[in-house]
Each structure stands twice: as C-alpha cells, then as structure tokens.
Amino acid sequence: MMAIRIPRKRVRNRSYIVDLMLFLILAGMGAFMAMPLVFVISNAFKPLDEIFLFPPKFFVRYPTLDNFVQLYHLMSSFWVPYTRYIFNTVFIAVVGTAGHVILASMAAYPLAKRNFKGRNALFTIVVLSLMFSGHVTAIPNYMTMSWLGLLNSYWAVIIPALGSSLGLFLMKQFMEQMVPDTLLEAARIDGCSEFRIFWRIVMPIVKPAWLTLIIFSFQGLWGSGGTGKIYIYSEQLKTIDYALDQILAGGIVRTGPSMAASLLMISVPITIFIISQSNVIQTMSTSGMKD
Structure with missing residues (x-):
C-alpha cells in the first residue's frame, strides 16, 4: 500500500x-x-x-523643458558640431572599456591559474600600483604619450586606461575564487588549447567580474574630459564633457542648461550600471563553481 x-x-x-x-x-x-x-x-x-x-x-x-532647449541651441552654436563631441566620447569610452576588459582578463588568467617564476612579484607590483591615484601618474603618462607620439589623439586617453591595474586585480582575484583547477585540467585532458579554455570556459564563469569592470571602466572614460584636456588639444577631438564645461563657463545665465547637461551626462553611466547590475546579480547566483 x-x-x-x-x-x-x-x-x-x-x-x-x-x-x-x-x-x-x-x-x-x-x-x-x-x-x-x-x-x-x-x-x-x-x-x-x-x-x-x-x-x-x-x-x-x-x-x-527650457533648460534642454537652451542647451541644444548653445551646443548647436559651436563651430564644431556637437555630434562630433558625442562621437569622440562614445568612441573613447567603448574602445577603452573593451580593450581594458580584454587585456585585464588575458593578463589575469596566467597570474591566477598558471605557475611560473616571478608570478608573486608581478602581482605584488600590481597591488602596489593601486596605491597611486591618477594625479600621481599624470606626468609619467604625459611623458610616455609624448615619447610615443600619441598626443592630441584618441589613443592618448585610451592607452592609459588600458593599463589600469584595477581591472587586472579584480579579474585575477575572481578567477582564483570562481574557476576550479580541476575543471581546467579536465579541459586540457580533452584536448582544449589554453586560448579555447580561456574564452569558452573561464570568461563565461567570471562574467560577474568583467561586467563589474565594464561599469567602472566605462564610467571613468565617459567623464574623461578632465584628463582628456591634458592630452588632446584639437577641438575636433575633444569630448562632450569638455564642451559642457565651456557652457558652464558662461556664468549664472547658463545655470539652467548646466543642470540639463548634468542630467544628460549621468544618464548614460546610470543606464549602463542598471543593465549590467541585473546581469551581475543573476550570474553570481547561478554560475559559481568551487572545488
């Protein structure tokens, strides 16, 4: 029964x-x-x-909506079209973010999952570099870009962002915690190359890490008008942040357009954050793997 x-x-x-x-x-x-x-x-x-x-x-x-209308008329009065400023900002932010995520991930993989001489020393240098702010490294970066002949170009802003140590530290720590060594060994036994293991196994597992890195990197490059003024002199290569600073320099009468500009500037990073945050939470709850 x-x-x-x-x-x-x-x-x-x-x-x-x-x-x-x-x-x-x-x-x-x-x-x-x-x-x-x-x-x-x-x-x-x-x-x-x-x-x-x-x-x-x-x-x-x-x-x-008068503030937005005035902002549109002010930006339309520039001798460089405002769409050019927008293109410069989007190009620097997208290329810099994509390059930083790829390079940081590829450099973090051997530091996290391969044994070689000097690995600990290299990681110690990466950790120590986190102590220095962008203001400290501004002069060395400027001298390096001048020596490479990259001043007054997009790459003068993008290349220093590619070498940021924060992304390498974040990806390395996440790979050590989330990617089990037994899984990598099983893939090598099945005949997978290191490149295929990295792209097909490691990167999907550490998706929360590189989504978080996208948020930080894009946010920093989107508001790169302050650092961009150091390297870029041509008006046609400057970012939207620099153009909005010129509007703010007009005095009290431009306070309304400046408020509208502030809203537009923060809307894009916030949108990226909201989209990526949902994916980060979902991935962290479903893709964790441990030995």
Whole structure:
C-alpha cells in the first residue's frame, strides 16, 4: 500500500512585524541614497527662478523643458558640431572599456591559474600600483604619450586606461575564487588549447567580474574630459564633457542648461550600471563553481 506523504507546513523564522520593519528600514535607506539623483533630475526641469530660490525647494514646482532647449541651441552654436563631441566620447569610452576588459582578463588568467617564476612579484607590483591615484601618474603618462607620439589623439586617453591595474586585480582575484583547477585540467585532458579554455570556459564563469569592470571602466572614460584636456588639444577631438564645461563657463545665465547637461551626462553611466547590475546579480547566483 502506497503511503501518502503529507507536506509539512513551513514554519516562519520571523514574524510579519519584523519583515515589515526590515522593509521600512531598507526602503528608507534606498530613498535616502536616491535623493542626490532625484535632486539632479528635479533641477534639470526647474526654471531659472526656482533654481536660485532661497530656501531651495527639493522638488520642481513648475517643470519646464527650457533648460534642454537652451542647451541644444548653445551646443548647436559651436563651430564644431556637437555630434562630433558625442562621437569622440562614445568612441573613447567603448574602445577603452573593451580593450581594458580584454587585456585585464588575458593578463589575469596566467597570474591566477598558471605557475611560473616571478608570478608573486608581478602581482605584488600590481597591488602596489593601486596605491597611486591618477594625479600621481599624470606626468609619467604625459611623458610616455609624448615619447610615443600619441598626443592630441584618441589613443592618448585610451592607452592609459588600458593599463589600469584595477581591472587586472579584480579579474585575477575572481578567477582564483570562481574557476576550479580541476575543471581546467579536465579541459586540457580533452584536448582544449589554453586560448579555447580561456574564452569558452573561464570568461563565461567570471562574467560577474568583467561586467563589474565594464561599469567602472566605462564610467571613468565617459567623464574623461578632465584628463582628456591634458592630452588632446584639437577641438575636433575633444569630448562632450569638455564642451559642457565651456557652457558652464558662461556664468549664472547658463545655470539652467548646466543642470540639463548634468542630467544628460549621468544618464548614460546610470543606464549602463542598471543593465549590467541585473546581469551581475543573476550570474553570481547561478554560475559559481568551487572545488
């Protein structure tokens, strides 16, 4: 006679009141963290009199699109088309991010999964390089780009970004934790080459790492107008960040367009972050492998 299995009732570990309190706490923290972004969005739609209103109002009362219209007319008055600035920014950000992710991953693989002399010394140098900010390495980078003859070109901004040690450190640490050595040995026994192991096995497993690296790298290169002014002198090669700085230099009357420009500048990195964040969370929960 077949026994009928009665499902046991799941016992809750905490009460509904505790769940409600946790939800309210997390919702409050999320709202607090979102306040700067909401403030930027609100300021972009404020008329000029509301922007200078004292005491300032957090939310816009009479929203308007005049700031965006004025920004469009100001950028259209440049002798270099504003689409050129946008193209320069997108090209530098996309090429620099893709190159950095590929080079950092390829350099991290032997450091994480191959034994050779000097491996620990090389990784120690990488860790020590994280201590130096971009301001410290600005002069050496400028001298290097000058010696290579790459000043006043896209590559003067892209090449220093390719050699950033943060990506190498992140990928190396993630490969050590997420990629089991037994899996690589099994692939070598099956006849896979190192190049195929890297692209078909290692890179899919460490997808959370290079998605996170895409966020950091793209965000840094998208706002590279400050460092780009050091290497790039031609107006036709400058980025949108530099063009918006010229608008801000117009004084108080351009405060409205500057608010609209701030919203447009942060919208692209935030969009990239939102898209990549969902993939990072999903991949980290499903693709982890350990010995």
